[in-house]
Amino acid sequence: MYDFDEIVPRDGTCSIKFGDLKKINPNASEDAIPMWIADMDFRCAPEILTALHQRVNAGIFGYSSADGRYYDALGKWYSTRYGIEIKREDVVITNGVVSAINHLVKILTKEGDGIIIMTPSYGPFDRAAKGAEGRVPLYNRMIYRDGCFEIDWDDLEEKAKMPSSTLLILCNPHNPTGRVWSRQELERMRRICADNGVRIISDEIHSDITRTGIDVVSMLDVASDDPSVTVCTAPSKTFNMAGNGMSNIIVRDPEIRDQLRRACSASLSPLSLAATTAAYDSGAAWVDEMRAYLDGNFEYLRSFLGREFPEACYKIPGATYLAWVDMRSLGLDDSGLEDTLAAAGVLIEAGGSFVDNAEGFVRINIACPRSVLAEACERIKKAFKG
Ligand SMILES: Cc1ncc(COP(=O)(O)O)c(C=O)c1O
Known part of the structure; x- marks a missing residue:
């Protein structure tokens, strides 16, 4: 039994949430x-904290990269919770989902391209589109009915058919509405995109945090082996370690993967590696x-x-x-x-x-x-x- 009633003081932790x-x-x-x-x-x-203490006790924090234990733990998480096999070679580790999306938008689109975003939307998707020169965000407004948000399919299709549209940034599940997309909805989105040459970035950072009994379907599953779909995952929300700045981007297109790796190439934080390995290995x-x-x-x-x-x-x-x-x-x-x-x-x-x-x-x-x-x-x- 873990204690979620505990009030954990945040003074002196440089927390943005509790800052000024x-x-x-x-x-x-x-x-x-x-x-x-x-x-x-x-x-x-506590499993994560123990791993961090052990890593601190090692006493040296030199340049670091992910080892076999890291990929084994990540693979175990996705196979047991989602029934998905994550191929080690497809994973690009970055220091955050938002920075990965910023790079991916520049890699996957060119000036003049339209980028579809379902609204209401998480702000950084829009900023990624507007921050890449000449790209234009296209808002696919969701329909709010009886307390639920639904996709406007006609509008999505219309936007995907626009010759300039080349990318959909999907939030699966959706922030801020908390909507979990069904397999049928995800298949329909993918079909519309595939028919119109629109690539997909599926941001799945919230996928592990569902109400008990509800499962998220990953685009990795819906679009298995499709190189036009890139999926962003991270331990940050799931295990409450957003400040560790570590995310796993699953990129199946080898050219895109190389470009993203070049854009993000850096040594990884040794503490984040230890924490993420422990989280995926024993945080369930x-x-x-x-x-x-x-x-x-x-x-x-x-x-x-x-x-x-x-x-x-x-x-x-x-x-x-x-x-x-x-x-x-x-x-x-x-x-x-x-x-x-x-x-x-x-x-x-x-x-x-x-x-x-x-x-x-x-x-x-x-x-x-x-x-x-x-x-x-x-x-x-x-x-x-x-
Ligand atoms: C949908 C979504 N993507 C990405 C992020 C942030 O990801 P990161 O901290 O890895 O950049 C958030 C944080 O709230 C989010 O809600």
Whole structure:
């Protein structure tokens, strides 16, 4: 049994989430609860901490690269949890998914190309498209119906057919909505892309964090051996070690792989290698208990919203630890929502922190001890109901 109720102090840890809260929102109260950036407040699995201590005890931190144990652990994770074989030669280790996507966009597209993004979207996808000279993001707006986000298939097809479209950046599962795509949906996306010569980057960084009983289907499985599909994975969200900066990008096209390797070639952090190896090798029990704890947090939030804000029409998402709540009935714009909640002592991100199609929604990171969530709910209630 692991303890997810523990309040782990973050003072002196250089945490961005718990850093200068006034910089995040000048209205933030002194004691504001940070529920914004996507890292968790849970202590890492003891299996990972032990591996880190052992590595520290070795006493030297020279230039390092992944060894057989690293690839064996990664392979074990994907074969046992997803039934997928990860070929060692397909893996490019980078210091983050976002930096990998930035490089991949430049490698996979050229000036004038259109890059399809489903919105509301995680900001860095848009920035990757806009940051590569002459590329144009094309927003495939999801349809919000009865608390659920659906793909606008006609629009996706139309955008994929545009001669300039060459890339879809997919979020599987989806941040910020928490939507888990079904196999049929993923097959349909892939078919539309393949028929129109559109490559896919599938960002699967959130795929391990699902509600108990829900499984994510990887694009690696849907598009087995298809070189036009690249999949981004990482231990960072799963094991709460985002600061370690390590991700595994599965690139099946050898030319693209070489280019990405050249763009990212660097020695790896010896501590991140030790932590990631231990995480994939022996972190499964911690992850499953953490998921069960999150199930409880989502249930807590759902019943709070149902009781106090029934008009919010909230549904528990299949994945992520991020609640995406429709607050449009309050009639506030995004800054109004963020500022009101910050002043009441809860730091969240409203629609404006995401890309398109998000006005009036808030994203609340609920990967925290239940007592912290309970206090945040009280503050949310006070903020809007006095
Ligand atoms: C969909 C998605 N991709 C990537 C990242 C960040 O990845 P990294 O820290 O490896 O760059 C996040 C973090 O919130 C995310 O939500």
